[in-house]
Amino acid sequence: MSNDWQRFFTADRPHAVRRGRGPGDRSLIVVESEDGPRLSLWEAGRGTVRPLDQVTSGDLVQAVLSSDGGQILALHDDNGSEVGHVHATGLDDDASRDLTPDLPPYVLRGIDVAGRADRTVITCAAEDGFSLWLLSTDGSAEPQLLFRSPHEAWNGLVSTDGTRASVDTTDHNPGVRRFAVTVVDTATGEVLDRLTDGPEAPVRGVRFSPVPGDDRILVATERTGFARPCVWHPIRGTRVDIDAPHLEGDLVPLDWSDDATRILAVHVDAGIHRVMEADLESGTLRPLDHPPGAYFEPDVANAHLHLWASHYGPGSTVRLLHQRFDSPLRVLHTTGPDSAAVPVLFPQLDLDGVPFTSNPVRSTDGTYVQLWWARPRHAKAPGPLILNLHGGPNMVSVDSYHPAAQAWLDNGVAYASLNYRGSVTFGRRFREGFMPMIGDRELEDIEAAVRWLVAEGVADPDKVFVTGASYGGFLSLLSVGRLPGLFAGALAHVPIADWLTGYEDMNPALRAAWSSFFGAKPEDGLERFVRASPITYVADVVAPVWINQATHDTRTPPKQVRHYEEALRAVGGDVVVDWYSGGHETTGRVKALAEQSRMLGLVQAALRQQPWSQGVL
Known part of the structure; x- marks a missing residue:
């Protein structure tokens, strides 16, 4: 090799x-x-x-x-x-x-900074619920509690002059992950208004106006079932919606210009990104000129709405953050719809990678899911394949750079990444399509993707491996238990393997999220948690399993992985668990390279029919 x-x-x-x-x-x-x-x-x-x-x-x-x-x-x-x-x-x-020495430790679920005042807001999740705090970074004032709720509240934002703050709340619909935006006065904590489009359509805050004294806030609404930008004035009670009825799919708002006259958004149609700019004065919505690729990547369970996102620079400048599966992030500069995008930061590295293709795949019930895939260069016949499942579940695989994907391809292994039901940017129905029977719809989508890849001659049906991190790791373990024989091995990073034990040990923000997804807490919906747990199906696992698990992970805690390992080994399963000191995310190129080398060795061993638990050379 x-x-x-x-x-x-x-x-x-x-x-x-x-x-x-x-x-x-x-x-x-x-x-x-x-x-x-x-x-x-x-x-x-x-x-x-x-x-x-x-x-x-x-x-x-x-x-x-x-x-x-x-x-x-x-x-x-x-x-x-x-x-x-x-x-x-x-x-x-x-x-x-x-900045918060007297607060008990918390999980951060939002951080935003005022542009023209020494004010920062943080959204915290702790054992006593969710809270929004106003901080002074120069130490001139004590932390001020602005909002508290026992129900999920994320993504706190602050106005440019620091006088208003917002937070995405679920008080209007407790126990259901469909947010409304609540705005408060930072001087008093008084709730000024709440924007909700009813129990079916969530609203998420994006950013307050960059202009001091302007109380308007850019939000994302889903009145039509798909994301659309909306500019809301909570003090006046007015709103301007950019409905774009001619567009299929989500139109995700990212930012607005320094003079608050234009909105930057990305139209996502079947996973393909097209960056657009809305002029609030003229009402026009026009696409920008840019190369194919991804221009933002949504996140979940972190301090920001996106892992990375295109945004405005000064004046009329737009900074397009651009990636592809074969091209690392770079910054392109443009000044509007009539301006060509020019690289200004991180000139594209020529790493001789393989570009990916996007295809729709019809799942069991007729729902179409989106699949990114690529063959090794010069491949002429079906061969081994890695199917990657993203985490979340409310995240998404976009056309962004993945060293691991290119490494597999360079070693003669095809690679595919599936946007199963639960993925974002495909509309509300798709995003919520995995609830409340966690795992059922996703497994249908996974099986359909494998069948499609085999039928298209991309994958040898006896040499397909499944991998993923976090929720993707959970689905990898669930797949080898409930779809025995479909995969030649599972490579799971920081997975949930036992929902009952995991729920007890995970951080409070995650417990709230999962009780919403399951539609119940374990004591009220035990059968759902048991049905969704990979540990339930260890007796049916015939493929080898590798788990890469962190010692300090509070999202997918260590104890439940130990339970799964013991249970699978007790029934004669071929299982290996590698432990590392750290949390939920793998950090550093050295560690990522070592993990990739480990996985390459495991797959090669499986292709030689060598058990993983006997040691891989």
């Missing part, structure tokens, strides 16, 4: 570029280095990029700049546990200050 594939892991890979809210034009660049995320400061007006090597602590992937641009705000936790406190760290020193 050649080591040429390692080139896909060895270069520094940008994760995100996140523009600061304050005056000027400063942006944080998050890059995956050898040993984890590292930050740099991009000052586009000066054309400079400065490494922030002194800032090494905290969840740097979710970090933001303070309003004055002089501090990094990030959650500091215990070895990746995602439970801790937000700290402020100066750009020019490594002094770190806890």
Whole structure:
């Protein structure tokens, strides 16, 4: 086996570029280095990029700049546990200050900074529920509680002048993951208004107007069943909806221009991205000129709505964050619909990767799911294939760069990534299509994808492997239990293997989410949790199983993985668990490369019919 594939892991890979809210034009660049995320400061007006090597602590992937641009705000936790406190760290020193020293440890579910005031809001989830706090980063004021609820509340935002804040809440519909946007006065905590489109249609906050004194807020609504931008004025009680009835699929709002006259959005049609700009004064909606690829990636259960997203720069500038399966993130510059996109940051690396194709696949009940796939270069016959299942479940596989995908292809293994029911950007019905019988619809979609790949001559039916992280790891384990014989092996990263034990140990934010997805807590819906648990089906597993599990993970806790390992081994299953010190996310190129090498060895062993538990050379 050649080591040429390692080139896909060895270069520094940008994760995100996140523009600061304050005056000027400063942006944080998050890059995956050898040993984890590292930050740099991009000052586009000066054309400079400065490494922030002194800032090494905290969840740097979710970090933001303070309003004055002089501090990094990030959650500091215990070895990746995602439970801790937000700290402020100066750009020019490594002094770190806890901004909420008197609060019990919490999970961060939102952080936003006022552009023209020393104000930051954080959304916290703890054992006593969900809360929204107003912080002063210079230490001049104590943390102020703005909102508290026993029900899910995420994604707190703050207005540019710091006088208003919003949070996505479920008080209007407790126990159901369909948010409304609640706006409060930061001086008093008084609720000023709430925007809801009824119990069926969620509303999510995106960003307050960048103009000081302008109380309008950009939100995403789903009145039609698909995401659409809406500009809401909570004080006046007015709204402007961009319905775009001529478009099929989601139109996801990302940002608005510094003068608050234009909205940047991405139309997602069957997984394909098309960036558009809405002019609020003329009412026009026009596509921008850009190359094929992905321009944002939705997130779930973190401090931001997106892992990375295109956004506005100063004036009429649009910064398109662009990726493809064969091309790492780069920043393209354009000034509107009539301007060609020009690279300004991270010139595209020529790593000689393989581009991917998107295809619709008809599932068991006739629902179409979307599949990204690629054959190894020069492949002429069906061969081994890796089917990747993204996490979430309310996340999505977009046309973005994946070193692992290219590594498999470089080693003669085809690769596919499935957007099963539960994925976002395909409308509300699709996103919620996995509930409340967790796993049932997803397995139908997975089986349909494998059948399609075999029928198209991409995969040898006896050499298909399944992999995924988090919820994708859970589905990998569930697949080899409930679809025995379909897969030649499962490679599961930080999975849920036993929902009952996992629910007891996971952090409070996740417990609230999963009781919503299941439509019940374990004591009220025991049969649903048992049916969805891979541990229930260990006696039916015939394929080898590898699990890569973290010691401090509070999303997919360690104990439930140990239970699964013991149960599968007790019935004679071929199972291997590799443990690493850390939390839910794998960080650092060195570790990612080691994990990929491990998986390549396991797949090669399986193709030789060598049991994994006997050791893989």
